[in-house]
Amino acid sequence: MYGEDGSLDPVAEVVPGIWYLAIERRGVGMVVLYADGKKRGFLLDATGIQRGVAEEAAELSSGQSPSDVAAAKRRTERTVREAERLASAVMATAEPGFEPFWFAVPVPRPVYGEDGSLDPVAEVVPGIWYLAIERRGVGVVVHHKDRTKRGFLLDMTGIQRGDEIEIPATPGFEPFWFAVPVRRLLMSETEEHNEVGELLPGTWYLAIEQREQGLIAQSQDGRRGILLDTSGIQRG
Incomplete structure (x- = not known):
């Protein structure tokens, strides 16, 4: 082989x-x-x-x-x-029109790699909120709360969705996909707001949290920061 x-x-x-x-x-x-x-x-x-x-x-x-x-x-x-x-x-096609949501699991469950390997790459445990960003077949692609790890969760039985209760970090906020009309800078989450990247038209980004001065945005490769200028964005 x-x-x-x-x-x-x-x-x-x-x-x-x-x-x-x-x-x-x-x-x-x-x-x-x-x-x-x-x-x-x-x-x-x-x-x-x-x-x-x-x-x-x-x-x-x-x-x-x-x-x-x-x-x-x-x-x-x-x-x-x-x-x-x-x-x-x-290998299933991602579900069109899927809305990301927060969820918690009732018991520990393995998270697998997105290549289909049976070797778990992480674990989801009770008492922590995770973000489902994409549905594939019977499972979902999952982001850990700190957005540093992601993987595929196959067993979704008995989960508690975050829209059933308030999540203290961002009460009432529903994550959503968006695109920018022109190039926009992505700034660090520190008080200095240093530039950490940029958002480009034609690419979808995930808004994961509302801040007074903008949105906490995450790119599809896992990078995140604050988008201060949200004017004219297109929700997806």
């Missing part, structure tokens, strides 16, 4: 007797995920492969007791189902 960057240096190997999950087709090849979810790569030669179902995956093991084989089957089934569900959700 080769790297997904097009390099011809192998990064791993697929061998007979082990089940792998094909999560994406690219040309004549496919992106492959190991059953443990820890490795993935690009398989160029898919000739002669045997397609299977989760129940068959553990039967190739030898020298195991029936209980060990049954347990391996259950683990494989869970892994394959979770990988298929996660890959399908991550």
Whole structure:
């Protein structure tokens, strides 16, 4: 298996007797995920492969007791189902017209990378507000409250939306996407208001908080600051 960057240096190997999950087709090849979810790569030669179902995956093991084989089957089934569900959700098209919202979770839940890997990159925990900025399939792309981390949350069951109560940091404010009519400076959140970036027409930015003198704006790559001049902005 080769790297997904097009390099011809192998990064791993697929061998007979082990089940792998094909999560994406690219040309004549496919992106492959190991059953443990820890490795993935690009398989160029898919000739002669045997397609299977989760129940068959553990039967190739030898020298195991029936209980060990049954347990391996259950683990494989869970892994394959979770990988298929996660890959399908991550690769889904973003929902048009989605309105960002704050939410909290009832129990700790893993946040996955947006590439579909089964390795969690972070965790959401009860008692903290998170911002859902995009819906994909059954899950959402999530920003942590400090906006320094983001990832994909698959399990949204039982969440508490922030529009059901007041969030103390910005009561009554609903985050929204916007674009600027002309180039505008993005200033630091300190009292000095130093320049930290710029907003350009034709790009969508997320307003995440209202300040007396403007909006706290965040770019799609995670940079944030104060937009002092909000005249003529287009809400999206």
